[in-house]
Amino acid sequence: MSAQDRYRYKGDDDGFGRKSSTVWTVSKPSNDERHYPYNEAINLAGNGRYSIGLMATLSMAALAMAIDMFGFSVIVTGATCDFQLDLSQTNILLSMPFVGPIAMAYPWGYIADTKGRKTSLLIAMWGSFIVSVASAFAPNWVFMAVMKFISTSFCSCAQSVTYTLLGESSSETFRDSYMLIMTSVLDFSLAVYVVAAYFILNLPFSLNFGFITFTPWRLLTLVLALPLGISAMGMHFFYESPKFLVNAGRTEEAIEVLKNIWYRNGGYGGKYAVKKIFLEEEGNEKHKDQSLLQSLWDQIVPIFKPPLLTRSIQLYFLTAVIYSTNNSYFMWFPFLAEKFTSGLTSNTTDVEQIDGLCNTIVSVAANVTVHAKCSTAMEVSLVWASLAEGVSFVIVLLAITKFARRKKLLLTIILVVSCFSAIGAVTVMENMISFILFFGLLLNELCIGFIFSYFVDLYPTSYRGMAACLGVMVARASALGGVNILGAFMLSHCSITFYGCAAMLFCAILVTSMLPPDKRKKEIGL
Known part of the structure; x- marks a missing residue:
């Protein structure tokens, strides 16, 4: 049977309430033709060197994206003296990593869904690498800001498409575990760029080119x-x-890819059983003779119409809550970590004289303002705190990979811990306990992997890349808003911002309860 024969003509209705005469959707052929559903075909491809290698490579891409975006903060710190940056220029520079992904989320979603996951990642990572290298030779802060905008516009593709490619190329048995492992690598980014900054920024050299x-x-x-x-x-x-x-109708090519995956996963001897494949999905479409604008429109509209509308609202709301709360408070982590760790290793009682997290934040801000000077040095206390944060998050995620298929349960548990930590951080006056609770609030970052795995599970293949990339846009817009809005009220209304954060997390818990139930082993053929 030809590739075209595997599509069923739907006549007037395209499945999303639109009238059309050019829509084709995947149809299951008769049982006697030995067609395999895709999930069974990828499961038969097995798990081995290819799957692990792909996970490692995509994890590196996700880590590279995080370092390029958030590691820019230590680069700006290092460039302060060279460019004589004032506060407004610094704020503009630090906003660029958030603005770039917002601008490019829609184009990356379209490219991923129409040209391919691998194609979009190759363009994104090579483009970001070239521009990032060029930014090292920036003659002024304006050029550096423009380069960072372009660089993060490219690499932001990795935030979503890595999860999509990994999810579609892994067997169901290992899929969720691999996504959690990739997220754990992503959570180690702070430790990577802080350690690199400590050793490099403290080097005493200057070369005139x-x-x-x-x-x-x-x-x-x-x-x-x-x-x-x-x-x-x-x-x-x-x-x-x-x-x-x-x-995309390239079925023979897909079967050849699956054979190669099977072989590289250790499928020696015998032969790969799958000869024909079909997709067990509703909503996948194939349009012909469309203009670019019509194709762009058709790629995004189904995400915000039934039956996908409810899921889109749920997942984008969760994304907004996680990123707005986490990023707005995470910006204080280096300052607080340095103050608390230095207090533990010194003979002074400065830390003990300040009771409560909010009072400590106000104290830190006052010291930064009063003692502000041009310095690119980095304290070793921040290195240890960053390593502790990264290792802790990685250990937690790796510990729960055994229960990776219980996404809904784990997501709920993490949100509950984060919610109560937000309340406890400002109600407990003992400094170290309040800082540990503050750290507990930041644990909601672990939810990122679960949310993007839902984008893989709940959306048809035709719109999966677009849905995930729009999730990146929501994430970065929420982070930018959280940093600028919640951050602005941190000093004047510290306790209220923490209580507001807890309320948002509580709403996220309620929304999580409405997500689909976790799959049982028998549902995925285990």
């Missing part, structure tokens, strides 16, 4: 760009998502 003076922050920029290039190079050794290929 004529058009610029090459100082440690420029070397740090080049070092932090390396993961982008490494992940881009690694992507060339892996295949396009076979599920995307099937959905």
Whole structure:
């Protein structure tokens, strides 16, 4: 049976309430033709070197994206003296990593769903690497801001498409565990760029190249760009998502990819059993003779119409809550960590004289304002605190990979812990306990992997990339709003912001309760 024969003509109704005469959707053929549903076909491809290698490469891409976006903060710190940055210029620079992903979320979703997951990642990671390297030679802060906007516009693709490609290329047995492992690598990004900054920014060298003076922050920029290039190079050794290929009507190519995955996973001897595949999904469409604008429109409209509308609202709301609360408070982590750790290792009683987290935040802000000076040095206390944060998050995520299929339950537990930690952080006056509770609030970052795995599970292949990339846009817009709105009220209404954060997390718990129930083992053929 030809590729076209595997599509069923739907006549007037395209399945989303629109009248059309050019819509084709995947139809299940008769049982006697030995067609395999895609989930069974990818399960038969097994798990081995290819699957683990793909997970490692995509994890590197996700880590590179996080370092490029959030590691920019330490680069700006290093460039402060060279460019004589004032507060407004610093704020503009630090906003660029959030603005870029917002601007490019829709185009990346369209490219991922129409041109391929691997194709979009190759363009994104190579583009970001080249621009990041160029930013190391920025002659002024304006050029550096523009380069960071472009760089993060590219690499933001990795936030969502890595999960999509990994989810579509892994067997159901290991899929959720792999996504959690990838998220754990992502959570280690703070430790990576802080440790690199500590060793590089403290180097005493300055090289005059004529058009610029090459100082440690420029070397740090080049070092932090390396993961982008490494992940881009690694992507060339892996295949396009076979599920995307099937959905695009390239079934023979998809079967060939699955055979190669099976072989590289250790399928020696015998032969791969799958000869024909079909998708057990509603909502996948194939349009012909469309204009670009019509194609763009048709790619996004179904996400915000029944039956996907409810899921879109739920997942985007959860994304907004997680990123707005986490990012707005995470910006205080380095300052608070440095103050508390220095207090533990010194003989002074400065930390003990200040009771409560909010009073400590006000004290830290006052000290930063009063003692502000041009310095690129980084304290070792921040390095230890960052390593502790990264290792803790990784241990927690790796510990729960055994229960990875219980997404809804784990998501609820993490949100509950984060919610009560937000309340406890400002009601407990003992400093170390309040800081530990503050750390507990930041645990909601662990929800990111679960949310993006829902984008893979709940959306048809035709719209999965778009839905996830729009999730990135919501995430970055929420983070930018959280940092600027909640952050602005932190000093004047500290306790209220924490209680407001707890209320948002409580609403997220209620929304989580309405997500689909977790799959049982027998539902995925285990």
